[in-house]
Amino acid sequence: MxxxxxxYSEGCHPSILETIIASNMEQEEGYGMDKYSKEARKIIANKTGVTEEQVYFIPVGTQTNLLALSAILKPYEYAIAAESGHIVYVEAGAIEATGHKIIHLSTQVDGKVRIDDLEVFFGKMADIHNELLPRLLYISNTTEVGGVYSKEEIVALSAYCKEKGLLLYLDGARLASAMAASSLTFQDLGQYTDAFYIGATKAGGMMGEALVLVNPQLNKGFSIIQKQKGATLAKGRFLGIQFLELLKGNLYxxxxxxxxxxxxxxxxxxxxxxxxxxxxxxxxxxxxxxxxxxxxxxxxxxxxxxxxxxxxxxxxxxxxxxxxxxxxxxxxxxxxxxxxx
The missing domain is CATH 3.90.1150.10 (Aspartate Aminotransferase, domain 1)
Known part of the structure; x- marks a missing residue:
């Protein structure tokens, strides 16, 4: 059938397998300090305008969201997401299990969060002492129902988030498809989001997501948190190779x-x-x-x-x-x- x-039914693009096989008997440093991971981080840094130290390779998408949001949010802060968002209904309550609430927004059928949706939400907020505080807007591009954010929509959401004191986080599990369907670039994401990830698992990679912590204030201590949560791969070269092959040209x-x-x-x-x-x-x-x-x-x-x-x-x-x-x-x-x- x-x-x-x-x-993600198939394995990965042949160029990735070829590089893995060719490098198989090389002795490389572990935990992402190998030459392939270093070069991949350099490529991503150049494309997005961040430093190499702001790029992290993580094996799984849900794990990436869990790590990022649990590290970014303080205990009294919560995330806002579309009701169809991946973190809302298909991650087994991973975010909530860290003690962080997710507020679900009703959106149009394409699953995109619009400023009008946020205006309705903030318009209903009560000024209550000791209430939890909204801190992060979670969006995904593409959305869970295939919606694609334009550059203009990302720019507008970025400005609105700054006005409201929110961080803008973009789940890029299917970012490749969104970029192929729009004018959005990696440079745009490095300018208008606070954090996002480049998905490889659903874009021709064997596995892996590259988390980019654009906002430098989010970067402090993240590598320690990644290790604490068991998300730092000892044989990190296998993650680095995914992104090196996908991003060194236009393959992605x-x-x-x-x-x-x-x-x-x-x-x-x-x-x-x-x-x-x-x-x-x-x-x-x-x-x-x-x-x-x-x-x-x-x-x-x-x-x-x-x-x-x-x-x-x-x-x-x-x-x-x-x-x-x-x-x-x-x-x-x-x-x-x-x-x-």
């Missing part, structure tokens, strides 16, 4: 452009068949609304998630294309769809 359930965004292009082919087929989408397609995540009978037949040959029940007869499914999605598999899916409609 062809898998459209996620964008080029792979995402392929994923987005494969998704676009499916979008055109859905439109031609007269089907609507739960959220406007913008990236490699698609949420078409299909008849349940069509879904049942597609599920015999293709793997995907039933995402949201629309009514008795229709359901929104989630289809995700990846850096490694074969065009012939997309074409076969489209032919199958046509045969059922």
């Amino acid at each position: 062809t898998n459209f359930k996620n964008d 965004v080029d792979l995402a452009k392929h994923a987005n292009a494969m998704a676009t082919k499916i979008v055109h087929a859905m439109n031609a068949a007269g089907f609507e989408f739960m959220a406007e397609p913008q990236s490699n995540q698609l949420f078409p609304i299909l008849p349940n009978l069509v879904i049942e037949k597609l599920a015999k040959k293709y793997e995907f998630y039933n995402w949201k029940k629309i009514d008795q007869d229709f359901t929104a499914i989630r289809l995700i294309t990846s850096w490694a999605t074969k065009e012939e598999n997309v074409d076969a899916f489209i032919l199958e769809l046509k045969s059922l409609t």
